[in-house]
Amino acid sequence: MNAAIPPDHLMPSVQLREVPQALLDALQARFGAQFSVAMAVREQHGRDESAFDVPPPDAVVFAQSTQDVADAVKLCAQYRVPVIPFGVGSSLEGHLLAVHGGVSLDVSRMNQVLHIHAEDLTVTLQPGVTRKQLNEAVKSAGLFFPIDPGADASLGGMCATRASGTNAVRYGTMRENVLALEVVTASGEVIRTGTRAKKSSAGYDLTRLMVGSEGTLGVITEITLKLHPLPEAVMAASVSFASLADAVNTTIQIIQMGVPIARCELLDGRTVAMVNRHSRLSLPETPLLLMEFHGSPEGVKEQVQTVQSIAHDHGGNAFEWAHTPEERSRLWTARHNAYFAGVQSRPGCRVISTDTCVPISRLADALLDCVTEADAAGIPYFLVGHVGDGNFHMGYLLDPNQPQERVAAEALNTQLVQRALRLGGTCSGEHGVGLHKMEFLRDEAGAGAVAMMRGIKQALDPHNILNPGKIFTL
Amino acid sequence: MNAAIPPDHLMPSVQLREVPQALLDALQARFGAQFSVAMAVREQHGRDESAFDVPPPDAVVFAQSTQDVADAVKLCAQYRVPVIPFGVGSSLEGHLLAVHGGVSLDVSRMNQVLHIHAEDLTVTLQPGVTRKQLNEAVKSAGLFFPIDPGADASLGGMCATRASGTNAVRYGTMRENVLALEVVTASGEVIRTGTRAKKSSAGYDLTRLMVGSEGTLGVITEITLKLHPLPEAVMAASVSFASLADAVNTTIQIIQMGVPIARCELLDGRTVAMVNRHSRLSLPETPLLLMEFHGSPEGVKEQVQTVQSIAHDHGGNAFEWAHTPEERSRLWTARHNAYFAGVQSRPGCRVISTDTCVPISRLADALLDCVTEADAAGIPYFLVGHVGDGNFHMGYLLDPNQPQERVAAEALNTQLVQRALRLGGTCSGEHGVGLHKMEFLRDEAGAGAVAMMRGIKQALDPHNILNPGKIFTL
Numbered sequence: 001m002n003a004a005i006p007p008d009h010l011m012p013s014v015q016l017r018e019v020p021q022a023l024l025d026a027l028q029a030r031f032g033a034q035f036s037v038a039m040a041v042r043e044q045h046g047r048d049e050s051a052f053d054v055p056p057p058d059a060v061v062f063a064q065s066t067q068d069v070a071d072a073v074k075l076c077a078q079y080r081v082p083v084i085p086f087g088v089g090s091s092l093e094g095h096l097l098a099v100h101g102g103v104s105l106d107v108s109r110m111n112q113v114l115h116i117h118a119e120d121l122t123v124t125l126q127p128g129v130t131r132k133q134l135n136e137a138v139k140s141a142g143l144f145f146p147i148d149p150g151a152d153a154s155l156g157g158m159c160a161t162r163a164s165g166t167n168a169v170r171y172g173t174m175r176e177n178v179l180a181l182e183v184v185t186a187s188g189e190v191i192r193t194g195t196r197a198k199k200s201s202a203g204y205d206l207t208r209l210m211v212g213s214e215g216t217l218g219v220i221t222e223i224t225l226k227l228h229p230l231p232e233a234v235m236a237a238s239v240s241f242a243s244l245a246d247a248v249n250t251t252i253q254i255i256q257m258g259v260p261i262a263r264c265e266l267l268d269g270r271t272v273a274m275v276n277r278h279s280r281l282s283l284p285e286t287p288l289l290l291m292e293f294h295g296s297p298e299g300v301k302e303q304v305q306t307v308q309s310i311a312h313d314h315g316g317n318a319f320e321w322a323h324t325p326e327e328r329s330r331l332w333t334a335r336h337n338a339y340f341a342g343v344q345s346r347p348g349c350r351v352i353s354t355d356t357c358v359p360i361s362r363l364a365d366a367l368l369d370c371v372t373e374a375d376a377a378g379i380p381y382f383l384v385g386h387v388g389d390g391n392f393h394m395g396y397l398l399d400p401n402q403p404q405e406r407v408a409a410e411a412l413n414t415q416l417v418q419r420a421l422r423l424g425g426t427c428s429g430e431h432g433v434g435l436h437k438m439e440f441l442r443d444e445a446g447a448g449a450v451a452m453m454r455g456i457k458q459a460l461d462p463h464n465i466l467n468p469g470k471i472f473t474l
Numbered sequence: 475m476n477a478a479i480p481p482d483h484l485m486p487s488v489q490l491r492e493v494p495q496a497l498l499d500a501l502q503a504r505f506g507a508q509f510s511v512a513m514a515v516r517e518q519h520g521r522d523e524s525a526f527d528v529p530p531p532d533a534v535v536f537a538q539s540t541q542d543v544a545d546a547v548k549l550c551a552q553y554r555v556p557v558i559p560f561g562v563g564s565s566l567e568g569h570l571l572a573v574h575g576g577v578s579l580d581v582s583r584m585n586q587v588l589h590i591h592a593e594d595l596t597v598t599l600q601p602g603v604t605r606k607q608l609n610e611a612v613k614s615a616g617l618f619f620p621i622d623p624g625a626d627a628s629l630g631g632m633c634a635t636r637a638s639g640t641n642a643v644r645y646g647t648m649r650e651n652v653l654a655l656e657v658v659t660a661s662g663e664v665i666r667t668g669t670r671a672k673k674s675s676a677g678y679d680l681t682r683l684m685v686g687s688e689g690t691l692g693v694i695t696e697i698t699l700k701l702h703p704l705p706e707a708v709m710a711a712s713v714s715f716a717s718l719a720d721a722v723n724t725t726i727q728i729i730q731m732g733v734p735i736a737r738c739e740l741l742d743g744r745t746v747a748m749v750n751r752h753s754r755l756s757l758p759e760t761p762l763l764l765m766e767f768h769g770s771p772e773g774v775k776e777q778v779q780t781v782q783s784i785a786h787d788h789g790g791n792a793f794e795w796a797h798t799p800e801e802r803s804r805l806w807t808a809r810h811n812a813y814f815a816g817v818q819s820r821p822g823c824r825v826i827s828t829d830t831c832v833p834i835s836r837l838a839d840a841l842l843d844c845v846t847e848a849d850a851a852g853i854p855y856f857l858v859g860h861v862g863d864g865n866f867h868m869g870y871l872l873d874p875n876q877p878q879e880r881v882a883a884e885a886l887n888t889q890l891v892q893r894a895l896r897l898g899g900t901c902s903g904e905h906g907v908g909l910h911k912m913e914f915l916r917d918e919a920g921a922g923a924v925a926m927m928r929g930i931k932q933a934l935d936p937h938n939i940l941n942p943g944k945i946f947t948l
Contacts, residue, residue: 119730119835162675173673175682176650191922197831198863199647200900201636201686203907203915203945204927208649208682212675229732256593258703298772357671361593389672426674433677441677448665452934453678459933460926471677 012052012094012435013469016101019058023079027061027103030071034062045086045104049151049339050094051350051398051406052435057084057098062106066182066190066221072105073219073465074188080463085215087128087154092353093434095161095214099469105219107156113137114222122179122196124224127156134225143227146171149430150336156220161432162212166335169255169388170262170294171228173430178211182222186461196224209456214432215467217460231262231294235304236322236331239291239311240284244268244371246314247287248364251387253310255360259303263292264388265335268371271342271382278341279334284317289387290335292328335384342382342395349380349397352409352436356420357391357429366423367392370416377408391429418443433471441472486526486568486909487943490575493532497553501535501577504545508536519560519578523625523813524568525824525872525880526909531558531572536580540656540664540695546579547693547939548662554937559689561602561628566827567908569635569688573943579693581630587611588696596653596670598698601630608699617701620645623904624810630694635906636686640809643729643862644736644768645702647904652685656696660935670698683930688906689941691934705736705768709778710796710805713765713785714758718742718845720788721761722838725861727784729834733777737766738862739809742845745816745856752815753808763790763861764809766802809858813869816856820871823854826883826910830894831865831903840897841866844890851882865903892917907945915946 027035036042037059046056058081061072076083082102089096098104110126113134117123118141125134130152134145146167147158157163159181164173171177180194183206193206210218241247247266254261266289267275273285289311293303308319322328334341343351358366367385374381374394385392394416396409417427417440427433427440442450450472457464457474464474501509510516511533520530532555537543550557556576563570572578584600587608591597592615599608604626608619620641621632631637633655638647645651654668657680667680684692715721721740728735740763741749747759763785767777782793796802808815817825832840841859848855848868859866868890870883891901891914901907901914916924924946931938931948938948 117833117835120833121730122833162673162679164673168673172650175673175679176646185922185926189922191926192920193923195895195900195918196833196898197865197900197903198834199636199638199642199649199831199865199903201829201902201904201906202900202911202918203686203924204691204930205636205649205679205682205686206919206923206926208679209930212677212679217678256595296773296776298776299770302770302772355675357673359591359594359596359670360672361591391671391673421669424670426669426671426676428675429671429673430675432675437676444669444676445680446666448659448663449667449680450677452659452665452680455933456678456683456930459929 012054012099013473014054014099016055017081019081019101020079023075023081024059026075027059027072030075031061034064036060045106046098048089048091048094048096049351050092050434050436051352052094052097054097054099057104058101060104060106062109064109066184069105069107069184069219069221070188070190072103073184076103076465077187077463080465082465082468083219084467085156085160085219087157088130088151090151090153090157091434092431093436095432095434095470097435099435108154116141118143120196121227122224123227124222125155127154127220127223129155131155131158138227142230144230145225145227147174147177150339155223159211159220159223160213160215162430164386164430166263166265166386168386169264170260174211175208177226178207178223179226180224181207181210181220183210183218184221185218186466214434214470216457216470217466233297233300234292234294234328235300236292236328237319238283238331239289239316239319241287242315244287245364245368246316247289248367248387250289250311250314250316252360252363254307255388257306259306261291261303261307261388262294263290265290266385266387266392267338268383271338271384274341274345274382275334275338278337278344281334290331338382338384339395342397346380346397350400352396352398352413353431354394354413354416355428355431356417356425357389358420358423358425360390362423362425363387363390366420366425369419370394373415374412377412379405379409379412389429390425435470438472486528486573487947488528488573490529491555493555493575494553497549497555498533500549501533501546504549505535508538510534519580520572522563522565522568522570523825524566524908524910525826526568526571528571528573531578532575534578534580536583538583540658543579543658543693543695544662544664546577547658550577550939551661551937554939556939556942557693558941559630559634559693561631562604562625564625564627564631565908566905567910569906569908569944571909573909582628590615592617594670595701596698597701598696599629601628601694601697603629605629605632612701616704618704619699619701621648621651624813629697633685633694633697634687634689636904638860638904640737640739640860642860643738644734648685649682651700652681652697653700654698655681655684655694657684657692658695659692660940688908688944690931690944691940707771707774708766708768708802709774710766710802711793712757712805713763713790713793715761715788715790718761719838719842720790721763722841722861724763724785724788724790726834726837728781729862731780733780735765735777735781735862736768737764739764740859740861740866741812742857745812745858748815748819748856749808749812752811752818755808764805812856812858816869816871820854823871824874826870826872826887827905828868828887828890829902829905830891830899831863832894832897832899834864836897836899837861837864840894840899843893844868847889848886851886853879853883853886863903864899909944912946
């Protein structure tokens with residue numbers, strides 16, 4: 001950690017547990033070359049995209065099978081040592097940081113796409129498969145998986161954080177697109193939640209309980225997902241606006257009209273500038289909506305006509321079309337890299353990303369004041385939004401040598417979250433709670449609901465070994 | 475119970491707990507005229523559409539507010555007496571039967587639609603609101619709620635059983651359409667799960683945990699739902715086929731082609747005959763698909779063309795169109811009354827309804843053999859299916875004076891469920907587990923997953939007072 005340390009209340013509570021040598025020996029004996037205590041490996045597993053610095057895990061196990069995961073968890077359970085599942089390390093909220101010490105359980109080598117059931121629009125895969133890998137694997141069957149967080153995240157991590165992305169406005173999030181899971185429990189037992197049936201009323205919804213549980217209730221070892229047919233016709237467009245309010249109000253009206261838009265993404269002018277530099281584009285550096293339409297050729301035409309008319313009413317400039325798949329891909333890659341474009345705009349910075357999501361009618365109220373406040377505070381930031389869902393991210397770009405910037409950013413974040421909660425929204429649309437939003441979760445859900453979550457955690461993980469110290473403290 | 479009693483293993487385990495007079499006195503004092511121990515009232519609350527006969531609850535409380543529910547649960551908790559939430563009593567699986575005795579907590583008077591947020595496509599309401607009442611309330615805002623079990627069920631009951639119905643193929647089930655709940659916990663505390671935001675990654679998904687928990691984890695006292703815009707264009711059609719296989723294969727192909735069909739319902743020829751008699755229709759008494767298409771006029775036209783061509787390939791007769799809203803309504807009301815049409819076809823019968831749901835490619839395998847087996851057994855039945863979802867119901871119509879019919883029907887049901895599980899499906903698509911499918915749930919989910927459910931139950935309801943004896947035994 002840099003010498004300039006922010007106030008205590010902005011730092012995660014680090015309570016390292018002792019890891020007995022006997023456990024390390026047992027893991028070494030069981031896993032051989034799949035086990036490491038090398039500092040470089042540990043450090044690589046002790047960093048994510050959050051702004052926190054925490055000591056690395058004590059050891060790393062590279063699992064190659066469900067049996068590996070079960071055995072690793074069983075050994076850790078025996079010694080009451082934390083187990084932290086690790087995918088590609090793209091968490092924004094400190095999910096994989098070893099705040100209680102312990103063993104990082106890296107599942108990135110469990111990266112097989114096991115069964116593509118094109119005839120049922122389902123796929124079963126291992127948790128280390130990444131979203132881009134999955135889409136490559138199912139493309140030739142005429143299918144795709146729509147959930148697309150910015151990073152090329154692992155599907156296991158996407159399940160664990162209940163991820164979404166740019167297509168969620170039409171296709172839903174991981175909540176709607178996971179059919180079933182195989183999970184290793186805190187005692188090392190292997191269970192299955194759900195089947196390949198599209199719907200079920202058979203008992204508690206363990207699948208949805210595991211999705212979004214951030215590694216605290218079980219380690220996901222197999223995933224069955226819904227797939228979607230590649231749309232017959234696709235059109236993508238960018239539209240520029242004179243003001244953020246115009247872009248936001250256009251979005252609100254598109255959603256309220258019930259247009260089945262596939263993507264509806266906002267960037268403010270300064271973020272467009274960052275993206276232009278990072279991705280060598282020349283988009284006009286004013287508030288911008290990036291949109292995509294999926295459907296039959298006729299259906300897409302109808303959607304486009306409706307949306308053009310709405311955008312026109314709010315002064316939106318003529319649509320710029322991405323005509324070829326390559327142009328579309330370039331546009332969306334640029335959007336997905338907005339986070340990295342933001343980081344690049346201030347070399348050496350750390351990012352605190354906000355993640356509120358509000359009912360669509362409240363989006364202007366939620367978003368516009370946050371921008372005014374950030375401008376007034378003078379903190380550099382980027383602003384992107386899955387605005388069709390009412391979800392947006394301010395990414396505050398902080399100089400780690402200027403701790404007062406962090407304090408100011410956290411104050412902005414708190415104002416922003418409290419506003420979203422007042423408007424009927426949530427503190428996290430898609431990134432999860434991790435280390436950073438525990439207080440916000442209490443404010444949002446209330447003590448009673450958090451106590452219920454804690455009760456479930458204690459029932460399923462009585463020794464608190466599964467990714468302890470995340471979501472809530474015990 | 476009739477003198478002809480089926481074998482023990484087909485009967486629910488009834489373990490009545492003593493209800494202390496002190497509790498009845500306390501409930502009488504707190505609830506006055508909202509409290510009853512009259513046998514007629516108790517009996518009305520001790521019956522549903524299942525085939526079980528169980529002694530009625532010891533008393534009934536008519537709650538009119540969340541505070542009423544909280545107070546009733548607190549008093550029952552104090553005396554460790556079961557509380558069984560009651561909506562309209564349309565459960566098919568014995569959910570509301572007092573197998574451990576206790577108090578029926580009737581929420582049907584909590585029937586206010588509280589807030590219609592048309593601008594966000596959400597509504598907040600009390601659990602006693604029924605689906606028809608809800609649709610009346612939101613119609614003038616140009617909105618509707620698509621989930622439609624056969625009965626005019628309460629929304630509370632629909633949440634509790636994770637209900638679906640004819641529109642689920644396009645709009646999803648209660649799993650996808652509940653945004654947030656207010657719940658009274660086993661200790662009588664009031665908590666909220668979720669917000670009005672469309673998506674969230676803020677902590678465990680308590681909403682989805684409560685949806686489908688069958689009253690065993692909390693009493694639902696307020697519900698926030700997604701609404702959908704009334705489609706611009708609607709077309710409904712019935713198509714007759716020479717064989718069940720033709721109708722089923724047409725369905726499979728419609729779904730595999732990705733047609734966004736709104737409803738796709740199957741009736742076999744004998745069930746069409748029952749429906750004709752009950753609803754005074756004259757549909758051809760051969761296997762029938764009832765379909766509905768929602769969208770823009772152009773979009774509906776495209777869907778219809780695709781589906782007509784698929785049906786034609788399987789020998790489907792020319793489409794019969796329901797041209798007016800009244801004709802459509804008549805057709806769907808007839809479909810919704812298929813259950814009652816079946817009951818009417820054999821006066822005095824009891825029904826055992828199956829509810830398996832399989833991946834769409836396995837639907838023919840799952841369905842056709844069941845029909846052959848039922849025909850061979852000579853048990854009267856009806857057959858309806860939300861086949862677009864891979865979900866169908868055999869309703870065995872049993873003479874209560876012929877216990878061997880029940881034994882035969884349960885044997886058919888067991889064969890049918892085991893087949894669905896082998897095909898990657900679930901024992902319950904939408905009715906829930908209740909008393910009747912506990913063994914099937916164990917077969918489907920496995921001992922480990924059921925143990926996890928049990929662990930959650932014990933954590934959230936340590937004295938097992940919330941609808942005990944349902945889903946699993948403790």
